[in-house]
Amino acid sequence: xxxxxxxxxxxxxxxxxxxxxxxxxxxxxxxxxxxxxxxxxxxxxxxxxxxxxxxxxxxxxxxxxxxxxxxxxxxxxxxxxxxxxxxxxxxxxxxx
Amino acid sequence: xxxxxxxxxxxxxxxxxxxxxxxxxxxxxxxxxxxxxxxxxxxxxxxxxxxxxxxxxxxxxxxxxxxxxxxxxxxxxxxxxxxxxxxxxxxxxxxxxxxxxxxxxxxxxxxxxxxxxxxxxxxxxxxxxxxxxxxxxxxxxxxxxxxxxxxxxxxxxxxxxxxxxxxxxxxxxxxxxxxxxxxxxxxxxxxxxxxxxxxxxxxxxxxxxxxxxxxxxxxxxxxxxxxxxxxxxxxxxxxxxxxxxxxxxxxxxxxxxxxxxxxxxxxxxxxxxxxxxxxxxxxxxxxxxxxxxxxxxxxxxxxxxxxxxxxxxxxxxxxxxxxxxxxxxxxxxxxxxxxxxxxxxxxxxxxxxxxxxxxxxxxxxxxxxxxxxxxxxxxxxxxxxxxxxxxxxxxxxxxxxxxxxxxxxxxxxxxxxxxxxxxxxxxxxxxxxxxxxxxxxxxxxxxxxxxxxxxxxxxxxxxxxxxx
Numbered sequence: 401x402x403x404x405x406x407x408x409x410x411x412x413x414x415x416x417x418x419x420x421x422x423x424x425x426x427x428x429x430x431x432x433x434x435x436x437x438x439x440x441x442x443x444x445x446x447x448x449x450x451x452x453x454x455x456x457x458x459x460x461x462x463x464x465x466x467x468x469x470x471x472x473x474x475x476x477x478x479x480x481x482x483x484x485x486x487x488x489x490x491x492x493x494x495x496x
Numbered sequence: 497x498x499x500x501x502x503x504x505x506x507x508x509x510x511x512x513x514x515x516x517x518x519x520x521x522x523x524x525x526x527x528x529x530x531x532x533x534x535x536x537x538x539x540x541x542x543x544x545x546x547x548x549x550x551x552x553x554x555x556x557x558x559x560x561x562x563x564x565x566x567x568x569x570x571x572x573x574x575x576x577x578x579x580x581x582x583x584x585x586x587x588x589x590x591x592x593x594x595x596x597x598x599x600x601x602x603x604x605x606x607x608x609x610x611x612x613x614x615x616x617x618x619x620x621x622x623x624x625x626x627x628x629x630x631x632x633x634x635x636x637x638x639x640x641x642x643x644x645x646x647x648x649x650x651x652x653x654x655x656x657x658x659x660x661x662x663x664x665x666x667x668x669x670x671x672x673x674x675x676x677x678x679x680x681x682x683x684x685x686x687x688x689x690x691x692x693x694x695x696x697x698x699x700x701x702x703x704x705x706x707x708x709x710x711x712x713x714x715x716x717x718x719x720x721x722x723x724x725x726x727x728x729x730x731x732x733x734x735x736x737x738x739x740x741x742x743x744x745x746x747x748x749x750x751x752x753x754x755x756x757x758x759x760x761x762x763x764x765x766x767x768x769x770x771x772x773x774x775x776x777x778x779x780x781x782x783x784x785x786x787x788x789x790x791x792x793x794x795x796x797x798x799x800x801x802x803x804x805x806x807x808x809x810x811x812x813x814x815x816x817x818x819x820x821x822x823x824x825x826x827x828x829x830x831x832x833x834x835x836x837x838x839x840x841x842x843x844x845x846x847x848x849x850x851x852x853x854x855x856x857x858x859x860x861x862x863x864x865x866x867x868x869x870x871x872x873x874x875x876x877x878x879x880x881x882x883x884x885x886x887x888x889x890x891x892x893x894x895x896x897x898x899x900x901x902x903x904x905x906x907x908x909x910x911x912x913x914x915x916x917x918x919x920x921x922x923x924x925x926x927x928x929x930x931x932x933x934x935x936x937x938x939x940x941x942x943x944x945x946x947x948x949x950x951x952x953x954x955x956x957x958x959x960x961x962x963x964x
Binding site for chain 2: 406407409410411417419426430432438439440448452453454455457461475479
């Protein structure tokens with residue numbers, strides 16, 4: 401189960417604005433999905449190590465040698481807004 | 497010669513090599529067919545071939561939208577990347593271009609590969625060529641529909657929990673998910689990094705082997721790529737002598753369409769006629785695959801999709817201050833399913849819930865991988881139906897996300913274990929294609945392809961009906 405307050409909290413963590421309608425639907429749908437997922441709570445997992453990578457790979461390191469990176473002007477090609485050789489964003493503080 | 501587009505990809509490559517067909521004629525035939533596509537399978541069609549020659553002799557390739565292709569739209573089916581043209585090309589696409597497969601077009605998909613029906617694309621649903629009122633499956637739905645409709649000789653897709661195999665099954669074609677790490681993920685717009693793998697969608701098993709052979713590489717830009725298996729042999733075997741097929745007794749067949757089960761049983765009998773033995777095998781934790789997957793995949797997605805913030809590329813919606821710009825951009829740019837998974841993943845990783853969800857799911861993943869390892873001590877392959885049902889109607893499951901997720905029931909366990917699996921056409925149920933899935937141990941692709949080829953010859957599925 402997940403309630404409306406939790407949905408709003410998680411949306412804040414995810415930097416996601418949700419409409420009133422979306423909050424309602426999310427509460428119902430996520431609760432149903434979480435009920436299903438909670439079946440894994442029934443398993444005895446004592447002593448079972450977690451898997452974060454399925455295929456055993458060791459020493460996957462490359463030589464620490466500098467290589468050319470994406471040229472600045474290419475990196476800017478898709479940017480919504482640039483200024484002074486950087487990505488321009490709105491101020492962190494709202495203007496009056 | 498018959499119609500150019502009647503040839504399989506391997507036959508077309510041979511015809512060009514032998515001078516019976518020009519690569520230009522071949523490309524033009526597919527370019528015209530792709531441009532005239534009525535299924536909404538394509539989001540972009542190339543004008544001219546960008547490469548020629550090589551081992552693949554100019555046989556054109558349809559590529560799922562989420563692969564970055566330099567200077568060509570790569571949107572991962574999302575409004576947040578609408579019109580995005582990346583500055584580089586994905587390694588696997590580059591490998592195939594070097595081998596002589598020019599880019600034919602970019603195919604429609606569920607947004608960020610999240611979905612089992614292609615209805616989650618920001619650019620509209622794709623129709624199944626077997627029945628235009630039905631979905632092609634997903635998330636590689638455009639790639640599957642294009643190959644089934646004969647508007648592409650073959651296509652690239654990606655599979656995170658079944659996104660190559662399930663649409664292949666629903667469209668009556670072959671789809672292979674390689675071992676995790678076989679193919680570089682560099683340049684694939686990420687969904688769930690510990691699960692995503694690129695693979696071929698093709699008309700037959702031979703084409704899948706030919707394409708996969710040129711996809712595999714160890715890539716300095718993807719530390720998880722391994723460059724194995726070394727060589728993918730073209731399949732030849734017509735027999736299954738001594739092969740042990742494992743039929744899992746722990747996976748529930750409740751909810752499996754009767755026609756899908758009948759086709760599965762029929763093919764097991766065929767396999768016995770070819771010399772195989774059918775043995776019961778145990779995957780005691782596979783039934784929990786969906787639960788573990790729908791924690792792990794959304795958790796990784798919520799992290800991967802944090803990059804879409806309106807700063808460096810893609811959509812920006814302003815809302816006053818910086819924080820509002822982020823939240824408005826993500827509200828306007830992501831579709832309903834993507835928001836649902838970001839929420840699910842963020843919740844599963846949030847303080848106080850991490851151990852109960854993500855931590856547990858990662859442990860269940862270990863159990864499932866161990867189940868397969870133990871099963872493969874007694875059998876060569878695990879075999880299941882690919883998807884529980886044939887293609888459903890567009891809109892039929894749109895309001896029931898959980899029912900949609902259960903479509904991945906038979907494909908998710910292999911994804912969690914990182915092992916290779918193929919879906920081959922397995923006849924029709926009620927006039928619609930069904931799929932037969934074979935899974936083997938890590939890096940057993942050549943053996944899987946061999947067994948799949950023998951079964952393919954015995955099943956004798958005719959997919960020409962939908963190719964016009």
